[in-house]
Amino acid sequence: MLGLDRKDFILLLVVFALVVLAPFLLNPFPTNSAMAQFNAGYPDLMQRFVIFGIFAIGFNLLFGLTGYLSFGHAAFLGVGSYSAVWMFKLLSMSVVPAIIASVIASGIFALLIGYISLRRTGIYFSILTLAFAQMSFNLAYSVLTPITNGETGLQITLADPRILGVTATESGSIPVTNLLGAEMRSTYIMDVGTWAFQFNVGYYVCAAIMLLAFYVSVRIFRSPFGLMLRAIKANKTRLNYTGLNIRPYTLAVFVISGMYAGLAGGLMASMDPLAGAERMQWTASGEVVLMTILGGAGTLIGPVLGAGVIKYFENIFSKINSSVLESWFAFMPENMQHAAVYVSEHFVGPGWHLTLGLLFMLVVTFLPGGLVEGGQRLSRLFRRKPQKDAARDSTQSNPAE
């Protein structure tokens, strides 16, 4: 189906179902319950899940397949965002030219940086990409302010030309981003009992693009091209003496990966038309590295999982404050409540970084293959139980790809 084998097609279907049903799946708790804090099914976060999913999928094409660890991928995301916002400022509020421009601009930028950085391998390559990205960030924050609007970030204003659209709406506001007239921010809220499920146009646009990006990534994994990339990671020497030229392969995947990042940046700007320089900082580049490794580098679905987990922590755990904790532990006697609040306070709200740090350490220590390995172990555990006495199940699992 769609040029995929059965296993991959099922995976694609599962991802499709998860993405389409996300507004339900991410909102398991009734709006008024104490657990509603853990609901993640609101447009902004759902958009972020899929956008960072795209970013991580693209990063994984480079890192997971070839083993080249880029520490400057956020620069492409930033370039994508800036290009998209400039399209909104100059052309129109339609997301189509913005997304196209972001992919093209980041592709060109990746070509330039990749051409130079790929002259080196290993950590030397990592530092070259880091250096380029940090230079981009530092300049965007200061000297390039006329293009990037520096600290405050590039925003659309009432004074923008927008030659194919309108400068301001009739009511005097800034027009909003749209796709063929459908506004990215429009949201249906479906009330079912005490649940409220939100269906956002922007999310489904991002989700559709993410599914496409995911599908393309599966195809790349399963193509001769992808095989060559994995061969680069496995043994560069043998590849050299097998008549294959490594440089164009690495450069091609670097550019593809940069375009994925640019696409993610363009989508971010399309959902929320603002591009800040800190999107390009090394910490942002580090974040996508962590997402990929946390989820499982070199696997198809891992990077998406990793992106989801990190964004979930950032947006959900950081919002749990002491008064929320007090209400959770309200059933306890007062002393115990205080103790429980005191202890848990360190891990949520201002302490969400701590939880994230601990998670990194635990996952990488006990699940070397990332969350995907965790999932495999779980499924093996469940699968084995019913057929305990049956003929020995093949314990050798296929690599999760």
Added chain:
Amino acid sequence: MDAIILQILNGLDKGSAYALIALGLTLIFGTLGVVNFAHGALFMIGAFIAVSVQKLLSLSYVTLDETRTDFLGNPVKVETPYVVEWFGPEVGATIIDWSVPIAILFAIPIMALVGYVMERGLIKHFYKRPHADQILVTFGLAIVLQEIIKHYYGANPIQTPAPDALQGSFDFGVLIGFDPNVIIYPYWRMVYFAFAALLIGSVFAFLQFTTFGMVVRAGMADRETVGLLGINIDKRFTFTFAMAAVVAGLAGVMYAPINSPNYHMGMDFLVLSFVVVVVGGMGSLPGAVAAGFLLGILESFASMNEIKSILPGIDQIIIYLVAIIILLARPRGLLGRKGVMEE
């Protein structure tokens, strides 16, 4: 001319900090083969040892002064440090005043212990794991350490002054025939430079002249062979890691008076020190030191007005620009060897 001398002095100083952190980092790379993203955190812990010792020495008992009231109308609390109580006002004040140098004595055992625990408890399980895993786990550790410090000390910087006798600045220019005030240099920064030189010198001497150092150097040259020699390599790895931790920690202690320590200072230095290590060449100790000073001095030069007016923003990117140029001209950094960390 005077401006150039001035910026060389400044560069030496920045270079000292870079070199000290990079030295430990490259030592760990070279011998253990571990990419330690928590190395900046060790530097930060060192600085907070200085803060803690200062707090410890000025630990006070509280008496209430009923004659005055604070902003809420309660009696004012008067704090008298125990050391003042025990040793008298003058000696007590001097002890508090010299808390940063005193902190060095505490820092050596504490950092060694921190290094020991880190290596035995975590890092050793990652020797054979891919670099990406090492990065993730040490980055996680760095966040955890940083958050622990933040919890106890807050996010604001904490001033940790140098002893009074070493505050102020020295008019270096007069000494070499310039007008007064042309080339001035703070005493503490000179102390820092001297201290860094001494520390770097001792590390090199240790590696050069002891059997232990010989094994470590052999290990850096060829890890697998040393493993085959049957020498108890585990113990030596632990010791090396602890040594690197002590060097980073001492760099942090002495740095505290230069810039007030805060919990994220480690992350601020992390990226720069990685650049330094790589520019110097992975696993090369002299390379790390040379690159540290080189980048420090170039960074200082780039901040000169004369240069900034020609190339606006050059001081924002100089380190990265130099790193790119060096890596393109010399594939393995200034003094790196082939094959180290190239996969």
Added chain:
Amino acid sequence: MSNRLTRRGVLRTGAVAGAGLAVPTIFTGSSARAYTNEPTGSSVTLGFNVPQTGPYADEGADELRAFELAVEHLNGGGDGGMMQTFSEKNLKGNGILGKEVKFVTGDTQTKSDAARASAKSMIEKDGAVMISGGSSSGVAVAVQGLCQEAGVIFMAGLTHSNDTTGKDKKANGFRHFFNAYMSAAALAPVLEKMYGADRKAYHLTADYTWGWTQQESIQAATEALGWETVNNVLTPLAQTDFSSYIAPVLNSGADVLVLNHYGGNMVNSLTNAVQFGLRDKQVNGKNFEIVVPLYSELMARGAGENIKGIPGSQNWDWKLENQMGDRYTGTNAFVQSFGEKYGFPPSQAAHTCYAQTLLYADAVERAGSFDPCAVAEALEDFEFDGLGNGPTLYRAADHQCFKDVVVVRGKENPENEFDLVEIVEVTPREQVEYAADHPMFAGGNLGACNSGA
């Protein structure tokens, strides 16, 4: 089944109790609300978006304390704080418009992206009808823009850049805190008194928007006094060691160093300047002086003794009423209730956040609605007193508050870590006022108020 696609931000399209899952008939466009997040229950939710991680986490924590205190007071808890001294008496301790005030918090991380994500989650998920907080201008401008789009009110926390109510002003955004221009205007006469009219100034400026506007303002104000500007050097934001920028200052002929830095940059550049012994020097026959235009008491602690005697400006100080008299009534009431609850006096960041919350609540009461446009109208050209700053005006033209500015300097013999600055003078409001079309604030447009409807 009327399946209406709305052209709004977040609008509830239906509330059918007990409907089965995935039945399309639940898309009934029946009870569409009049504006974004109209509170329909017995409570109303406010969103407090402050830095909880990163270098400004302590400032964020102090802002959060103030917000919690304000909510407590609005709901009738505690001693009422500044509600007793506020010139308007609409707030009765029964919440806002009789609705209990609830709040959600988020982490801006001092990054525009994270701040917007956090604010969006408050609006989209928690139904916040007002967002407040923030500890940097980049974040404030970014979140203000978001609130404008989403149709909620933004009550800015600590943001000092001219742009917040200048180039980037928005109809839904309001700023109580003062700005760079006002700092400079307030500081200049005091500097003249302290250091004379014949001075040569050397500026070190953080190389981003806030630094530039601050430098521009202070340069204009001091040059009007007759000072000469010797040089202005831009320093990278990420800089931690400023030695190479400070070392050439003494030899430049300047006798005043102006540090247009904030937060960690300020602590480090000031510490470095003192290290280099600048303050012990004599240049042009005068003592060398250092000026820090914007003070942050919390950060000043990081500079410790180095801050002694250094002049700067503040929006407010907790000693204001005691030292400058009844004009600043409200100060003591706030300090009292804050101090009782937390054990130490509040910072100016806490004060502005507390004041903004009360101002919002009062505006809702006067408007009789949470509708952002009604609230904005109630706030525009609103004159009030009793919130610790003396008589204050919320100007309609740019949504900026005008009030007296406090000029402070580092105290020589602080009694404790909260007593680091002393008030030198209070510059009256008239001296810091400016026309709404002043060139430093030009280029922006409030636009139309957006209620999300």
Added chain:
Amino acid sequence: MGILEVKNVGKRFGGLKALSDVNLSVAENSVHAIIGPNGAGKSTLLNCLVGKLIPDTGSVMFDGQSVLGRKPYQINQMGISRVFQTPEIFGDLTVMENMMIPCFAKRDGAFELNPIRAITAQKDIIAHAESVLADMNLLEKRDMHSASMSRGDKRRLEIAMCLAQEPRLLLLDEPTAGMARADTNNTIELLKEIRDKRNITIVIIEHDMHVVFSLAERITVLAQGTPLVEDVPAKIKGHPKVREAYLGESQPA
């Protein structure tokens, strides 16, 4: 005129003369061995043939074209495949994947940008890879993780990968180094089969006389960077110069 013509090749490393005046002519479809004591320059010569090193002087012609100045992958595209001393395979990949890479390189050239065509649709490649695997008795291991195979199988796989490209010249760098006697004999049998069944020229660098004399049709003896003698195996055996060169190495291993 041989398929491989090496003329006056010289190579220095600093002050060390690694090769000087090397002349070699390898006839098409023959097995030619290069032997010599340690440090004789065998590996340097091999590296000059495959483009890893560029000789300072002289020329290397393959089928009438110069290989000098070409990168290893370009030389491979000309029809030269190389087997390493320690098997160089793609350890992370399965046996079948290992096999497909040279097949693609042969069919599509050094670089082919079509990131989304499916491997499974490349029926001709799969069929070809499988037939070579079958020839090498590796077919039942086609889905095995190649890193987990025995050393002998890895060697077999490496040779299979080279053969899959149908090279005109196969270079073997001490293919039996470090192998047990049984494995060595297996490898000899394998190489004999290749020699007999396929139209291929083989140049083998070897230390082990047993291997050399079982396989080679001509032998060049290299010592201190220069060819000492070149002749058929029967004449090399007992040649005084060869004995001299190997003196002290009575048991060449």
